[in-house]
Amino acid sequence: MAGVSPATVSRYLNMPEIVASATATKISEAIEKTGYVQNLAAGALAGNRSRLIAVLVPDIAQSIFNDTVEAMIEALSRDRNSVMLALTGSDNSRLVREINMALAHRVDAIVLTGIVSDEETRQKLRAAKVTVIETWGLAEDPIDVSVGFSHTAAGEELARFLRSRGYRRPHLVVPRSPRAERRAGGFISRWTHDGGQEPTRLEVNVPSHFGQGRLSYRALADLPEQPDVVVCGSDWIAQGLIVEAQAAGIRVPDQLAVTGFGNLRLAGDMRPTITSVDIDGAHVAREVMRVLRARALDEKVEPLIDVGFRVIARESA
Amino acid sequence: MAGVSPATVSRYLNMPEIVASATATKISEAIEKTGYVQNLAAGALAGNRSRLIAVLVPDIAQSIFNDTVEAMIEALSRDRNSVMLALTGSDNSRLVREINMALAHRVDAIVLTGIVSDEETRQKLRAAKVTVIETWGLAEDPIDVSVGFSHTAAGEELARFLRSRGYRRPHLVVPRSPRAERRAGGFISRWTHDGGQEPTRLEVNVPSHFGQGRLSYRALADLPEQPDVVVCGSDWIAQGLIVEAQAAGIRVPDQLAVTGFGNLRLAGDMRPTITSVDIDGAHVAREVMRVLRARALDEKVEPLIDVGFRVIARESA
DNA sequence: CTGAAAGCGCTTACAG
DNA sequence: CTGAAAGCGCTTACAG
Numbered sequence: 167m168a169g170v171s172p173a174t175v176s177r178y179l180n181m182p183e184i185v186a187s188a189t190a191t192k193i194s195e196a197i198e199k200t201g202y203v204q205n206l207a208a209g210a211l212a213g214n215r216s217r218l219i220a221v222l223v224p225d226i227a228q229s230i231f232n233d234t235v236e237a238m239i240e241a242l243s244r245d246r247n248s249v250m251l252a253l254t255g256s257d258n259s260r261l262v263r264e265i266n267m268a269l270a271h272r273v274d275a276i277v278l279t280g281i282v283s284d285e286e287t288r289q290k291l292r293a294a295k296v297t298v299i300e301t302w303g304l305a306e307d308p309i310d311v312s313v314g315f316s317h318t319a320a321g322e323e324l325a326r327f328l329r330s331r332g333y334r335r336p337h338l339v340v341p342r343s344p345r346a347e348r349r350a351g352g353f354i355s356r357w358t359h360d361g362g363q364e365p366t367r368l369e370v371n372v373p374s375h376f377g378q379g380r381l382s383y384r385a386l387a388d389l390p391e392q393p394d395v396v397v398c399g400s401d402w403i404a405q406g407l408i409v410e411a412q413a414a415g416i417r418v419p420d421q422l423a424v425t426g427f428g429n430l431r432l433a434g435d436m437r438p439t440i441t442s443v444d445i446d447g448a449h450v451a452r453e454v455m456r457v458l459r460a461r462a463l464d465e466k467v468e469p470l471i472d473v474g475f476r477v478i479a480r481e482s483a
Numbered sequence: 484m485a486g487v488s489p490a491t492v493s494r495y496l497n498m499p500e501i502v503a504s505a506t507a508t509k510i511s512e513a514i515e516k517t518g519y520v521q522n523l524a525a526g527a528l529a530g531n532r533s534r535l536i537a538v539l540v541p542d543i544a545q546s547i548f549n550d551t552v553e554a555m556i557e558a559l560s561r562d563r564n565s566v567m568l569a570l571t572g573s574d575n576s577r578l579v580r581e582i583n584m585a586l587a588h589r590v591d592a593i594v595l596t597g598i599v600s601d602e603e604t605r606q607k608l609r610a611a612k613v614t615v616i617e618t619w620g621l622a623e624d625p626i627d628v629s630v631g632f633s634h635t636a637a638g639e640e641l642a643r644f645l646r647s648r649g650y651r652r653p654h655l656v657v658p659r660s661p662r663a664e665r666r667a668g669g670f671i672s673r674w675t676h677d678g679g680q681e682p683t684r685l686e687v688n689v690p691s692h693f694g695q696g697r698l699s700y701r702a703l704a705d706l707p708e709q710p711d712v713v714v715c716g717s718d719w720i721a722q723g724l725i726v727e728a729q730a731a732g733i734r735v736p737d738q739l740a741v742t743g744f745g746n747l748r749l750a751g752d753m754r755p756t757i758t759s760v761d762i763d764g765a766h767v768a769r770e771v772m773r774v775l776r777a778r779a780l781d782e783k784v785e786p787l788i789d790v791g792f793r794v795i796a797r798e799s800a
Numbered sequence: 801c802t803g804a805a806a807g808c809g810c811t812t813a814c815a816g
Numbered sequence: 817c818t819g820a821a822a823g824c825g826c827t828t829a830c831a832g
Binding site: 494531 | 817825
């Protein structure tokens, strides 16, 4: 020890600006000398603040959320928070299980990708009164706060964009997720509303990946009429589809146009570069941090935060 | 409450087999009824066991470790452990910072991808006597336990393989990471030892990605002599290189062979399929779990666990 | 700006 | 198989 009470050390660690600078120096020297490491578990118990944020994602091996999650983890780390990362698959029981674990660890907040559909879990989360942030897709009735964009609007915008470029026979490759489903819904309703005929579609499993793009290209052969543009549920699918098309001697976009979704780095790097829809992961992360900070200070926050999206026009469509 | 002491509830929660089944039923009913959620922070403080495992990776947006990390998170979750995921970049200061956070949270173990080079941090980690597992690359002198494979051996094996296939002018595309460096070292020493001449090489930044593959292909034009095979530091680079080569009208592997590293899903899906080196992420995860369980029971574990690797011969080389 | 004291919710020998 | 009791290492009003 360096001549001060535990209370003062605690203050130094958590609000250094509040202790006298002479005291601060003594404490910091003592910490240096003894190699003292603060026990955050004890801090969590006493202060009711764990400095742990749970982030739940379906997977990380092949996830369109990774950029966003990475930006979030980095921002949280800068605020001296740590991230409990949990994997939920596309399976409700795992989601529930991981939420329970997070609650048991008394995390300060739970960040979810996608919307929780199970009503019982929504109830439980509300009751637990942790901060719950649903990200990526904008919830219509958020459990607590939702930061994201409208999948439906993104689908609509893509329909408008492709129509304005003169495409007439879109084919949709739709991953089996509620999110992709919504985008497809938005696309179709806008497309038909604007006078286009009902697009053809193919469903693929999640997580979507490059290989599905190749298969999706081959599946085009079964269509009664060939599309002039394929609207893919992810950039990976788009990439695989382009590679397979080119291997078959088809020129993209001249003979077949392609769009992706997510605006991953590879979309800009691919040859041809891939027209995609960008969601600004850093922006999502920033808004999440803003909510978290506001909550830490007991300030009010809007329940719905729309970060929008942008169609990025490139060579492929 | 349901007529029992806190001690008994604690036993029920942690070792259900040790309480009488009548008691167990009463407790579980009470838990159900009240919606009680165990406080793991208090448990950590009292029992000196946080059920938190820190996993440190350079990044997740584009990481060759993702499969392994995913397998590890899933396995840990099955054992009722949660994962604190921290991002270190390729920057020592962030590594140190995140290790300190993990220590402050009193994690039960720290899993590192790659080897910690900083001697002071190694010291600190040894002193903290948490379980420390260095994964992926096999450490020669592990801090505690290392689970992985020899990068040098992987490079050597690839050299042997390509030589046996008749290639004579390899060109290496090497990410600037100690790991890739080692593989390159192994490749070169084996190659020259077997009578080949010193391969040409190009260094690229980490994290490696598709776009670098395209650039790496173009950079071949500057070489005095054209290679017959390009040995890429990751499957992404290989994929980008193939796409660019094909766009230039070059046939792979007839006119130029290509190998990747990591055996990502896309390696098997690409057209042509990509010859790569597989590290079994599930195997790594399994061994990590074995170490963790052994430590929980105070059993001895070998400090070096070699999970090996396999060259996967496919169409591209 | 700092200290004394209570308390956060568990776990774990120790008894029985 | 179960309970009483101490203690884990902090934080936070409350005083001063």
